[in-house]
Amino acid sequence: MSGGVEWGLHCCVVLSGAGAPVPAAKLAELHDVSQSYLAKQLQLLSRAGLVRSSLGQAGGYVLTRSASEITVLDVIEAIDGAQPxxxxxxxxxxxxxxxxxxxxxxxxxxxxxxxxxxxxxxxxLRGITIADLVADVSRTTPAEQLDRARAWLRA
Incomplete structure (x- = not known):
């Protein structure tokens, strides 16, 4: 499994609670990863119909459907393909x-x-959704850290 899967899953978790489109540059900075590398993963997620991008000053990436409708397997197959x-x-x-x-x-x-x-x-992995991951992150991450992350994304 490629490293892009990890980044793709993290991005989907972040996007599920962002409330507004998040630019690729902001996602790359948040995760301390190369913008060009992350852009490739986001393009793969977009081609698979899991995220979409919008242009303009308020542009960025959003999930195309509810986090409860996107599985971990969807993200893996979008990035690495469906081959065994x-x-x-x-x-x-x-x-x-x-x-x-x-x-x-x-x-x-x-x-x-x-x-x-x-x-x-x-x-x-088909039985685990992005919403499940979000719930787990919410349970295991201090509330103040989550609040700081949400504020940082809005800034």
């Missing part, structure tokens, strides 16, 4: 003791295990 993390290359068909392709009539046991793990991982 593991790709079987049929190792059993290689080397001096290779099994002929015609004898490989069932999926490799390793590929089966990895596919099952990928399905479980995706199902788990």
């Amino acid at each position: 993390a593991f790709r079987c290359t049929e190792v059993r068909q290689r080397g001096p003791l290779a099994t002929p392709a015609e004898r490989c009539d069932t999926p490799c046991p390793i590929a089966r295990v990895m596919a099952a793990a990928d399905r479980a991982w995706r199902e788990s």
